[in-house]
Amino acid sequence: MAIVESKLGPRAAVYDFTLPAGEPWLHMIKQGQTFRIHDLEGNQAVDTLFYSAADHDDRYSASDTIRRQGNIYLSTGTQLISSEGNVLMTLVADTCGRHDTLGGACAAESNSVRYSLEKRFMHSCRDSFLHAIAHADCGLSKCHLTGNINFFMNVPVTEDGKLTFADGISAPGKYVEMRAEMDVIALISNCPQLNNPCNAYNPTPVRLLIWD
């Protein structure tokens, strides 16, 4: 874990928005801009996907990212690699220390499998992603939704191959910050998950900031 603090102050940000729990967010981040996700109340899971603005098929790839760095967790120094092998973002500051990219987003359909068939009708991250792209008219479709990053989420893998959902290691005020290495579209579902004890069944807002 590499805890690195940022020198950027919120007042110099060109964009500052607080995203409530359960809401999607789709936004362009220009090459060279710095993007921060601020976990205001702690242990929130921020499900995030990145796409090259020039080619939506060139998108965040969890497999390429973990393979290139030889490690399954994301933290300061991690380059977020696209399906074409390009660098989308570089994590430049992180006060949490570890982020998951294997667990993916909750979905109505997978919730019916994981918890009970009746959970199908709860709010979910994949529904939020679909809501955002349906309204954005930006050429993204369901087929563009792939394994995402879960910022602030702790999903340890044991040496004997068990995937576990551990208590969060984030806390109020923790943040992760990344520099865009190309023009990207960021797609977020600020997770509304009410089945996962990692956030004490209490989804909370996050603050999103961008600096030039």
Place this chain on the structure above:
Amino acid sequence: MNLPPIDAQRVLWSEQLPGGAHHSFPIRRGNRLRLTDLEGGANLSALFVHYDEKTERYNMADTLKAQHTFYLTRGFVCYSDMGRVLCSVTGDTVGWHDAVCGVSDAHGVEAKYGAAPYQTHRNAMYRNGRDSMLIELEKWGLGKRDLVTPINFFSKVTVSEAGDMRFVSNHSPAGGEVELRFEMNTLVILSSCPHPLDPSPVYAPKPVLLQAFRSEPAGSDDFCRNFRPENQRGFCNTERYYL
């Protein structure tokens, strides 16, 4: 220890996939596919797509988190993004199949093994997993946006407590077998290119025997169905679809 022999009358077809090759085919609900690592050390990357509705496809994250696992072996099932079971791992003598590492690409293969194009190497040319799978996806009207993380059968990658990944060389023995039962009509996309983390400096992909055979749907006492309570619900979702 081998899997039980396949009743010859049930065999639908049998084909050897050479090392470094790619292939795709539909397989119907209820039928099985046995994969055999003929020489040992094979890697077979596989994607599963719902044949009748190709926007529904294998989902790595849903498969792993529903079953709290980082790898696949007997008992685990492959979930689609729609909460249904595309196929079940009904037999396995190898014990661990990688589900997270993805496939090699053209740049990575050339950097590791050097250039070996068709012009000079004919059909011994070096191929890569990504282009191989894209070629097969395009044959069915699919493309880059449909290329998600596949399963790498016969390959094992572990992680340390700190998250560092380690490829286990010579994991699958000669004769290693894994068997899938398809719970939905499924388009199978395959590449037998080397695993992207295989440290061997020699490009030497191994052949895999494919045997498709007629089978029965999962009964109420099925091992995969009852492997976890999540899988019982996954089978319920799947069977509702086929009512």
